[in-house]
Amino acid sequence: MVEDSLSSNAEFLSGWEMVVGLEVHCELKTRTKLFCGCMNAFGQEPNTSICPVCLGLPGSLPVINEHAVELAIRIGLALNCRVDESIFHRKNYFYPDMPKDYQISQYEKAINENGYLELPLSKKRVRIERAHIEEDTGKTTHVGGDGGRIHGAVHSLVDYNRAGIPLVEIVSAPDLRSAEEAREYVSELRSILVASGASDGKMEEGSLRVDANVSVRRSGSREFGTRCEIKNLNSLRSLGRAIAYEAERQVELIESGQVVVQQTRHWNEDQGVTTAMRSKEEAYDYRYFPEPDLVPLCPSKEWVSEIGSRIGLLPADRRKRLTSLFEGVESGSTFDQIVTVVGLGLDELVVGAVEGGADPRLALARAANEVAANMVNQANLSVEAFGELIKMESAGQLSATQAKTVLGKMLESGYRPQEVAASLGFEALDTAVLEALIDQVISTSPKEWERFSSGEDQLTGFFVGQVMKLSKGRADGKVVTAALHSRRA
Ligand code: ADP
Ligand code: MG
Ligand code: ZN
Numbered sequence: 082m083v084e085d086s087l088s089s090n091a092e093f094l095s096g097w098e099m100v101v102g103l104e105v106h107c108e109l110k111t112r113t114k115l116f117c118g119c120m121n122a123f124g125q126e127p128n129t130s131i132c133p134v135c136l137g138l139p140g141s142l143p144v145i146n147e148h149a150v151e152l153a154i155r156i157g158l159a160l161n162c163r164v165d166e167s168i169f170h171r172k173n174y175f176y177p178d179m180p181k182d183y184q185i186s187q188y189e190k191a192i193n194e195n196g197y198l199e200l201p202l203s204k205k206r207v208r209i210e211r212a213h214i215e216e217d218t219g220k221t222t223h224v225g226g227d228g229g230r231i232h233g234a235v236h237s238l239v240d241y242n243r244a245g246i247p248l249v250e251i252v253s254a255p256d257l258r259s260a261e262e263a264r265e266y267v268s269e270l271r272s273i274l275v276a277s278g279a280s281d282g283k284m285e286e287g288s289l290r291v292d293a294n295v296s297v298r299r300s301g302s303r304e305f306g307t308r309c310e311i312k313n314l315n316s317l318r319s320l321g322r323a324i325a326y327e328a329e330r331q332v333e334l335i336e337s338g339q340v341v342v343q344q345t346r347h348w349n350e351d352q353g354v355t356t357a358m359r360s361k362e363e364a365y366d367y368r369y370f371p372e373p374d375l376v377p378l379c380p381s382k383e384w385v386s387e388i389g390s391r392i393g394l395l396p397a398d399r400r401k402r403l404t405s406l407f408e409g410v411e412s413g414s415t416f417d418q419i420v421t422v423v424g425l426g427l428d429e430l431v432v433g434a435v436e437g438g439a440d441p442r443l444a445l446a447r448a449a450n451e452v453a454a455n456m457v458n459q460a461n462l463s464v465e466a467f468g469e470l471i472k473m474e475s476a477g478q479l480s481a482t483q484a485k486t487v488l489g490k491m492l493e494s495g496y497r498p499q500e501v502a503a504s505l506g507f508e509a510l511d512t513a514v515l516e517a518l519i520d521q522v523i524s525t526s527p528k529e530w531e532r533f534s535s536g537e538d539q540l541t542g543f544f545v546g547q548v549m550k551l552s553k554g555r556a557d558g559k560v561v562t563a564a565l566h567s568r569r570a
Contacts, residue, residue, distance in 0.1 A: 093259065097332050098299070099259065099296070101262070103292070103294070104310075105267065105290070105292075106217075107289055110281055111146055111148045113146060114146065116135070116144060123287075123288075124286075127238070127242060128242065131241045131244070135245030136241060145378070149247035150378065153249050154193075155277045156251070159276075159277040159392060160198055160251070160273065162211075163194050164192060164380065164385050165190075165192070167187050167192040167214075168372075169187060169375045170188035171185060171186075171372050173367055178221045178239055184216060187215060191212065192213060192378060193212040193213065196208075198253075198270060201396070201420045207254065207256045209253055210253065212249050212252070213250055214247065217247070220239070220242075222238045224237065249279070253266065260322075264317045267289075267291055268317060272426075291314045291315070293311045293320060293324050296308035306341060307341040309327060309343065309345070310344070310346065311347070312345060312348075326353060326355060330355065400420065403423065403445070406431075419445065431445050434467050434471055439467075444468070451489065455492045455493075459492070461494065461495035462492055462495075471484075473487075477557050478502075486507075510557075515548075515556060515560070515561070516564070518556070
């Protein structure tokens with residue numbers, strides 16, 4: 082991950098352990114909504130993708146979207162769940178962004194139950210309690226208040242385009258023990274959802290939204306503490322920060338003789354704190370009852386197994402495929418890079434380049450670092466062009482510094498590496514020019530050269546650095562080192 086690291090369990094307040102369970106809402110990548118033919122699209126003009134069904138007008142009736150059910154089943158299978166018969170319920174509550182004043186969801190019998198997900202780095206198995214189908218709500222925008230919150234707002238706007246978009250809510254068991262594990266879980270879950278074709282995984286567009294349940298207990302204790310639920314975390318960074326803050330808040334409360342009150346809390350990104358939204362006493366009574374307008378959902382065994390056979394390679398398989406290009410990398414920095422590359426869906430790029438003859442280690446490193454840092458432009462990079470660049474670097478036609486620059490420009494422009502290198506004047510330094518640069522460096526640092534010549538190897542870096550500087554990064558470090566050593570002999 083190209084992100085700051087957060088307090089791991091080891092650094093958490095000594096004598097305490099945190100317990101985290103996550104509820105992840107995933108928008109399904111269908112063409113239309115869950116119960117009507119309106120488009121499922123992000124960023125449309127407000128209230129243009131609506132109809133009597135998703136507006137809940139009297140007399141309208143829902144019809145289940147088969148593709149949404151198929152994607153939900155893919156999620157269940159990818160998460161090792163038991164996929165079975167299920168029914169829909171009405172979850173009743175009054176809120177302006179929900180036009181029907183109830184949400185159609187699954188309550189007692191979810192389509193997917195009792196699965197698990199394995200974390201790639203810690204190899205820990207996190208149980209999935211359920212992954213059920215429900216419809217999304219609309220969106221309210223509060224205008225004129227403080228930070229977009231309803232409190233103090235002058236007026237509020239409602240957009241129903243999102244109402245009725247199919248969601249799968251994935252509920253984990255309380256198996257996570259640190260903010261880092263929670264982030265790893267969401268990151269892996271996101272990769273699985275994208276790889277299974279169920280979701281685009283875009284947290285920044287709200288396709289993936291996380292509620293975090295957090296409690297703390299004394300180390301060694303077997304009982305769970307009272308939990309708080311932090312709503313709507315929409316980035317891995319917020320997730321990690323919110324959990325770490327909330328767990329420390331609870332420890333401080335208990336250590337100062339107070340108690341944790343079961344609450345729903347809001348994460349304030351700017352202030353880095355969670356604040357109370359509502360407590361258990363104010364919790365909604367949802368008055369669930371079976372949805373009378375929909376029949377039970379009974380996918381046949383044949384259909385489920387046919388769906389299973391069409392799921393492509395999942396992240397775990399993709400990591401195996403990449404790992405097989407190297408020797409003995411079940412952990413360590415190469416494995417970390419493999420996890421990053423698969424997590425970002427860059428593994429095809431690396432595998433393709435290697436199949437075309439590129440060096441695996443170099444291809445992996447460039448993908449995990451330079452390409453990963455420029456994901457917005459990733460579509461500009463073809464497997465072939467990436468492979469050519471790696472081969473140019475391996476062959477010494479480009480120094481490491483030059484290769485990184487060329488790759489950056491390729492990502493921005495979509496040009497081939499040869500074109501970019503030529504336009505930047507990055508031709509490999511010919512030997513005569515390099516030797517001349519070395520002469521120049523030796524003449525400006527005669528004392529250092531004498532020491533280096535008499536065997537002080539620690540000065541290698543100094544001389545390579547000087548030559549690199551003079552060549553403005555065009556020289557290849559390995560070639561310079563070899564030239565320096567042959568001069569000394
Ligand atoms: P609810 O029905 O109130 O949503 P659930 O039992 O479905 O409660 O749990 C919701 C989420 O809370 C699950 O992800 C679960 O893992 C998590 N959870 C339950 N108890 C705790 C606890 N003591 N600490 C942290 N998370 C918990
Ligand atoms: Mg819940
Ligand atoms: Zn509609």
